[in-house]
Amino acid sequence: MTPPDEPTAHPTRIALVCFPGVRAFDVTVIGEVWGVDRTDRGVPPFDLRRTAADPAPIPLRGGLSLTPDRTLAWLARADLIVVPGLDDQLTPAPAPVLAALRRAHARSTPIAALCGGAFTLAQAGLLDGRQAVTHWNLTDLLRTHHPRVRVTQDALFVHDDNLWTSAGTAAGIDLCLHLVRAAHGAEAAATIARSMVTAPFRTGTQAQFIEHPTPRADRDADTLAEVRAFALTRLAEPHTVATLAARAGMSPRSFARHFQATTGTTPLHWLITRRVAAAQKLLERTDLPLPEVARRTGFGSEVTMRQHFATRLSTSPRDYRRAFHRTPDQTGVDTPRLDP
Structure with a gap:
């Protein structure tokens, strides 16, 4: 996109x-x-x-x-x-x-x-x-x-x-x-x-539908779905292709190839997209300081989060909160759960 x-x-x-x-x-x-x-x-x-x-x-x-x-x-x-x-x-x-x-x-x-x-x-x-x-x-x-x-x-x-x-x-x-x-x-x-009853957003391109209309193996699809769910529940942790591949029981090269064939995007691109979405929800729903939002969503620093917001949303986290913040019932909420 x-x-x-x-x-x-x-x-x-x-x-x-x-x-x-x-x-x-x-x-x-x-x-x-x-x-x-x-x-x-x-x-x-x-x-x-x-x-x-x-x-x-x-x-x-x-x-x-x-x-x-x-x-x-x-x-x-x-x-x-x-x-x-x-x-x-x-x-x-x-x-x-x-x-x-x-x-x-x-x-x-x-x-x-x-x-x-x-x-x-x-x-x-x-x-x-x-x-x-x-x-x-x-x-x-x-x-x-x-x-x-x-x-x-x-x-x-x-x-x-x-x-x-x-x-x-x-x-x-x-x-x-x-x-x-x-x-x-x-x-x-x-x-x-x-x-x-649809996904709020999808990642990838039409290539995932042109080249691979269905996953090549049910076992691979199930394994990758489990890895995605694992990463989403631990967004604050550092993830690399190597660590995710190890969880899937694949080599990094094989994991990256199967991941892109199934989702239409790379593991890194998918992970950043999910982190941005989680940060958006925290900025909308909570009064957490920006460094804490960055930590909970795995960006590590406010600077890194700001860079990804600029690239993907053409705005900053601060301006996004100013535009879309809603008064939360409580500020100490967990990172929102996202669909894999």
Whole structure:
């Protein structure tokens, strides 16, 4: 995943762009993330609107239909615009939709496209000269029909000039949760993820799905899962590829190869990602001093933690706490448990 430049605004007004041909699955994902009231669980309120060129019901595959509740003029009020994928990637988007997206981008409104929604942004000319991703099985099609787009295959989602694109299907969920996390904090995204029974974030790239759709051996997968769980419950301890490999009963080289084949990322990258997530939760939920947060999450020092926050979140631990801190019931909590 490319290092993101996170949206600076906290999106509360979300515009779902609808037109004939959009995928019912993506429409449902957008509605599940931003259209369900979870304020009783600490998630900020969202105002999700279904926007279209006209108010006529829009047919969706599977005998479903979608009724818009706002015209495209509402995009001028939106803090975030989300474009679903397409049943047929070469479906031409209506001219008013493309024009509205161009105007929104000119206003610097963040626009996120799920899966084949990248084709809609490309039709609008917004991806010309910019990096984008789509489902791995559609990358050649995107390159062929939109040669000016810098198509990448090595990401679950990417960001370029206030435009977000995601890989296929489940990666659209990843992107939606990432946008919530960037704007409202890790706890809000985790609450939504829990209600959807999905992971709050995944690491790695599409390569894990293209090259290794299933683990090569159940025993190896179980062993690696146990090692990941072991590391998560002991984040404060130093871990290296050598020590984790020893626990798995593998050589470091074999362990690193099997780990990347199973997770799509390196052991070090995976561990740092989990440490950052644990630090985010402590900064949100507790008043622990920053050096103690760094110690509990295995960074060792505040300086090291600050470096990883800058690289991965484009902010500092202090600024992250200032933006997302919630008054805790108590400050002496253990390091939050994370899914392996």
